[in-house]
Amino acid sequence: DTGVSQNPRHKITKRGQNVTFRCDPISEHNRLYWYRQTLGQGPEFLTYFQNEAQLEKSRLLSDRFSAERPKGSFSTLEIQRTEQGDSAMYLCASSSPDRANYGYTFGSGTRLTVV
């Protein structure tokens, strides 16, 4: 069990650029979640997948955000035309369905800074 892996750890980008983050969940976990955490706040839910199906999206996820999990394994989160307000820590987590209600495993996150 290597845990949930997120890449890159840090990303600095200029406003208006596109960025993509990757999450590799624990291999036997078929549920994958994305959260966003801004400074001084708790994480906020963005979206989740069961296998390759995206089952729920938060209203926080504007049209500039898109997430995929093409083969039910790793996932990517893309932000197009980044804005300064997108600066945050993006967290990924995974679980198996029968354990989702018992807490799940988070990755270390990708910190995005938009300048």
Next chain:
Amino acid sequence: GNSVTQMEGPVTLSEEAFLTINCTYTATGYPSLFWYVQYPGEGLQLLLKATKADDKGSNKGFEATYRKETTSFHLEKGSVQVSDSAVYFCALSDRGGTSYGKLTFGQGTILTVHP
């Protein structure tokens, strides 16, 4: 909707002092409750959990009891150590419908323990 409210921080204590961090919640269903901890520069780690009323979660000397009548899940530790300095998040997971497993977090409480 669901929400979690944590006591205002930050909290500063001397080593071996008693710790309480208050957490109250509102939920549309019957949630599971969690405390997560975030050490400096690291991701979120599950500290403890409780899945039904009157359950007590415990780990590393920390405890919290699921109080349905007061909708609370206060975190306590009898004797804190410098290594407990971190940000603590209370969270709930709604067990119903398509949101199964989605976490709602409080805003976090910064704990600093001095020698």
